[in-house]
Amino acid sequence: MANLGEEKKEELKLYSYWRSSCAHRVRIALNLKGIKYEYIPVNLLKGDHLDPDFKKINPMGFVPALVDGDVVISDSLAILMYLDEKYPEPPLLPRDLHKRALNFQASSIVLSGIQPHQNISVIRFIEEKISSEEKNAWVNNAITKGFAALEQLLASCAGKYATGDEVHLADLFLAPQIHGAINRFQINMEPYPTLAKCYEAYNDLPAFQNAVPEKQPDAPAPAPSLPPSDSVNRKLLSAQ
Structure with missing residues (x-):
């Protein structure tokens, strides 16, 4: 029981959208640091x-x-950066100066070189002004160009994760971006073995898995699958 003079600590509030990769990376950080928060869908x-x-x-x-x-x-x-200062464990940035710079560089490639080009507002604008095909080409070009740069940057420094065997800032940017590239835009990861290896490692971490879009409270419910008998009956009916 709290002392009468002790102020109740207010829970953090995160305004989020289930499929936003920007919100996704923040959810990972909150999970990694074990911070409780209220999820407010937008x-x-x-x-x-x-x-x-x-x-x-x-x-x-x-x-x-x-x-x-x-x-x-x-x-x-x-x-x-605010969360890392206020809740320093585990740290999002390594002590090593070079690795720290690599984390900022990889994060920047995602933050400014890829993600803005796949924003809903940008995609809608291109689709309305030009065509759906041009929209797909635009997104594909932005992602593959960024992934090629990331692969080259990280190939020589990656360990289990992007810049070694500890999760750091770059991983929080990579995981949502790769997840979206595969699941939303059907990007083939074969040309990017370093990124693919990191992504596989993220799948073993609860902090990452609990932050994925599909597990958020505002994510749409998956479509129910038909039981085998119903599926067979529907085929028979359609054949009549």
Whole structure:
């Protein structure tokens, strides 16, 4: 029981969208550091991010946004750095100066070289102005160009994870980006063996697996599969 004079610690609030890779990387960090938080869904497809109340939290209308008492942060990298300062274990950045720079460089490739090009708003704009085929080519080019750069950067320094045998900042950016590339955009990972190896290693980590889009409270429920008998009956009916 808390002392009468002791203030109750307010739980962090994370404004998130289940499929946002930016929110995904923050969820991983929160899990890694064992931080409890309240998940507040912001449905980007329905335009929740344009709601005036949400824009008071983030004027840019993006997710994620983190609220920690009176502190409001609405950029994924800024959130990660804030969390790492406030909750330093386990650290998101290595002590080694070179590895630290590699983590920032890999994160930047994802943050500025890949992810903005696959934003919902960008994809919709291209599809409306040009065509669906051009949209697919645009996204594919951005991802494969970025993955080629990441593969070259990390091939000589990767261990079990991106920059060694400990999870660091680069991994928090890589995992959501690779997950989205495979599951949303059907990118073939064969040309990127280092990235593919890291992704396989992430699959063994609960902090990463519990952060995947499909496990979030606002993720759509999977379509129910027909029992074998129903499937057979439906085939028979369609043949009549």
